[in-house]
Amino acid sequence: MSTITGQAAVQPDLQDILDRYPDAGRDALIPLLQEVQEMHGYLSREAIARIGEHLHLPASKIYGVATFYNQFRFLPLGRYHIQVCRGTACHVKGSLGVLDAVRQDLGLEPGKTTRDGLFSLEVVACIGACGLAPVICINGEFHANLTPQKVRRILDELREEVENEE
Amino acid sequence: MLTIEVNNRKIEAKSGEMLLDTLKRNGITVPTLCHMENLFPTGACRMCVVEVEGERALVPSCAYPVRDGMKVQTHSPRALRARKTIIELLLANHPDDCLYCVRSGHCDLQGLANELGVRERRYSGGKNEYHVDSSNPSIVRDPAKCILCGKCVRVCEEVQAVAAIDFVGRGSKTMVGTAFSEGLNVSSCINCGQCIMVCPTGALREQSYIKEVLNAIADPGKLVVVQHAPSVSVTLGEEFGLKPGADVDGMLVAALRRLGFDRVFDTSFSADLTIMEEASELAHRIRTGGKLPMMTSCSPGWIKFVEEFYPEMLDNLSTCKSPQQMMGAVIKSFFAEREGIAPDKIFSVAIMPCVAKKFEAGRPEHSRNGIPDIDAVLTTRELARVIRMRGMDLQSLTPEHADTPFGERSTAGKIFGASGGVMEAAIRTAYHLLTGDELPGLKVEAIRGFDGRKEAKLEINGTPIGVAVVSGLQNARQLLEEIRNGRDDIHFIEVMTCPGGCIAGGGQPLNANPDAIRARMQALYTIDRDEPVRTSHGNPSIQRLYTEFLGEPLGEKSHHLLHTHYAKREVMV
Structure with a gap:
């Protein structure tokens, strides 16, 4: 690990x-x-x-x-900080499924960081990119029109990226 | 004086007071869940809502100032319906395990649900998953039973100046917790248990050691000895329907024997012993220019408070162990030798008004060669439970005397149970030590009574001595701040963690009102007035213990057995 x-x-x-x-x-x-x-x-x-x-x-x-307050966290950010938008437009387009997929895949609750320090998760109300719904933001980079499958693939790619470095 | 109309009858009210206080004084009961006497109302629970003519909505009487001529209905159908709905909503996510709950019968929530006629579950709410926090040796917290009234949070912060807990989180996920939601054992909690006393439900309770005690009694290989604290005999009766302040000392001893304890000792004896050591220590510090003001060390919550919040003042604490621990030490040394029994074959139990005593008994300084001086501490409440479990009728027992060699006490040791008692007992003996005479009248009126802060100026042998008595650690903190800022006219300070002293300790019978606590205090001073031996140095058993075993106060044996040390504690404060 x-x-x-x-x-x-x-x-x-x-x-x-x-x-x-x-x-x-x-x-x-x-x-x-x-x-x-x-x-x-x-x-x-x-x-x-x-x-x-x-x-x-x-x-x-x-x-x-x-x-x-939602904004405060008590664990260091992960190397990849994932913000899942749960605003109205994202909700209508299925962001709950996206959030659940992230939670299950990483075994992580919002506000927490994985033990290896790779991922941290945050739920945000609206990141102002409703046209891209459902959207998540990883280290400032937006990922649009997500589905549970797509988000799992993104997480796998990030893990691969880290493994290749080693 | 104002006149207001309540339930179509005129009553008098004091200008500026809250409606609830007026109602209470006039014998009109409006239920409350979050209200705390002498603290600013929060109006959180809304149980005390009443109808006030001209007001559109119901108003919380705890936070509603009286107005001349106002018209109030306290038990109108609308007010009753609102109260019932509040209870029903609180029950929506309650575990409903009253059958198994230690608070059953003393629970405000249960009582109000019954009074208001809640007979079915009208609302069913989602339940959070909670862990019971049993990490602390004194207090157990079960957040599932918490109704978030906030009384524990307030007593911890506003009365005890500790603030180990607060509301954590938001909305339906809110719970009462420590900083970083850690166990109470690693928090700044001083184990006083005042939170248990104010809790309206079973969310807070004492860590119980009943099973350990009963197992030891059943073990033929153990000699089981028990001591009972000065205040227990004047509070236990309340658990059996006697009026507050009834002294059941002899019946308590009889009950303990029938429960199977092999020896029954009186902690008031070791309170006398504490006075011998503490008064000598004070006289020694005054004579030799030692660290002053000296502060008493009987109250374990206070000790932990100093270790956490005022570590630079640890040297001001008397090195004397508390009466519980002094008794524990002489039981497993002098008594063990006398009886020819190995200390590890003795199981030593203490009946205490206090849950912090459970923590104190577990402090590593209070064991020798890996054997703790005290094996288990039961509160007054737990003892009452055991007595009931055994089907005993306390009132019908014939009074008996405690056992030698630690059963004889002076009344100086007995008044330890009230705030000011330790100080008064110490002054009686210090006066004797320094002058050779007895204190005229054997009484220091100024330090008796219920005030959280009491002071007196004395003169012994021409030396002026300033003493202060505080109870409730908010009062202690204020005094310590004054001393920190240079106040130097105080030589000796008695601190009791709980407001009023041990008679109002965290292990005492629940639901006592201020009058009951006053009656408990009065009972101790009545005993002191009526009995002949009123000084610790006048207790023949104490003199014998020094002659036969200890030598002299502050001597080498005392140093090893009866004195201790303290250390700074690193906790999140």
Whole structure:
């Protein structure tokens, strides 16, 4: 099994972000979480602990807020980050089947990352490409007019790509 | 004073108060699920809705300020229908396993479903798959039974200043959980069990060790000894229909013997022992310029709290073990020697008002040569269950005395069960140690009672001594912050994790109202008033233990058996 991890092991210093929020209170929590996720790709335990220290908020509270919103994740992104659109047009065109195919193929729930670090999955409400429905986006690249079969083929190709590198 | 009309009758209300409080004071019961006395109302559960004339919708009385002349119907068909529907909706995804639920009979949800006449399942909701979290030695969480009222979250944050749990997720997937949804055992939970006390359902319960205890009693190769904590004798009666505050000490001892315990000891004895060591430690610290303020170490939730949140103050904690652990240590040393029995043949049980004591018993510092000093801790509630299981009628038992050598106590040890009791007992003995005389009146009025924070200034031998007593860790946190910021007029601090002390501990009978808890406290001070031996140093059995075995307080044997150490804990706080 490959041991590639999606994100580089070295994390940029959180302190730079925290420094931009001196004397911040709980109202700064969400913008802070967003900036940290932007930087790291996810919210690590360490990051949540340090944000808590900075804002004088318990870790449970921060986790509670962060899990309320779809946008936050707690595992590093995979090398291939798959966003499945579940907007109205995609739904009408069968995106549920596409999502289920990805979930089953990878054994992965939305918000999670495979153990080998290859794939991560996210469900998004609408990525603004309704004409291509049902659509998914992998590392910024769109794949249009999908079916469960097509999406499985895409995943296989990605796996092959990695194997060929080794 | 305002006048309002409720159910066509005029009643008086205080300006600025919430309607629910007015109703309660006037004996009108409106059910609640999320309401918490003395905390800001959240209006989350909507059980307390009533009809107010002129309002289009029903209003939650917990969060509705009274107005002069307002007209209220508390039990109109519309209000009753709304309440019933709320319960039916809560039941839509409830496991319905009341037959197997430890909370059955004390469950608010069950009680209200019954009161409101819910006789069929009207809604059937989708159920989430949950895991029961039994990772913690004190508390078990079953999210399937949770109705998301939020009381556990609030008591943990607002009363105990711990905030180990919060709402996690959103919508129908919401649950109460720890940071990163990890087990309670690795969270910042201090095991106090106040969440169990406020839970309206069986979602939170104590980790039970009844089976282990019954197995040990049935094992002919074990000598099974039991100790009962100071507060248990004034609360156990409530489980058997006695009025709050009834002291069942003798019947409790009799019941424990009939259950098959080979020896029955009184933790109030080892509370006296704690005082001997702790008062000596305080006197020593004052004389030698040691770390002050000294903080008591009887309450295991508080200890874990300091280890997690204030590690720089660990040296302020008294090194004394708690009474439970001191008793455990002398049972498996002095008593074992005296009886000529190997410590590993003794099974040592503690009956406690507390679920954190279960955690404390498992701390590695509290075992010697791999043998734990305490083998199992049962709460007051669990003991009541065992007594019922054996079909015993507590009230009909003839009172008996506890066994030597650890059965005799002073009343100083007994008042440990109330917030302020440890401090008062310690002052009585410290005064004696420092002056050779007895404290006049043997009473420190200022540190008695229910306030979460109490302080007193004393003078012993011309030395001014400031003492503070806090219960509920939010109060403790405030005091610690003052000390951190330079306050230096306090020399000795008693901290009890639970508001009011052990009489309101996380292992005590459920559904007690504030009056019941007051009665429990009063009972302890009545015992103290009426009995002759009121100081720990005046307890003849304590003197004997020092003469025959320990030597002197803070001596070498004490150091090994009765004192302990603490360490910083790395948890997500």
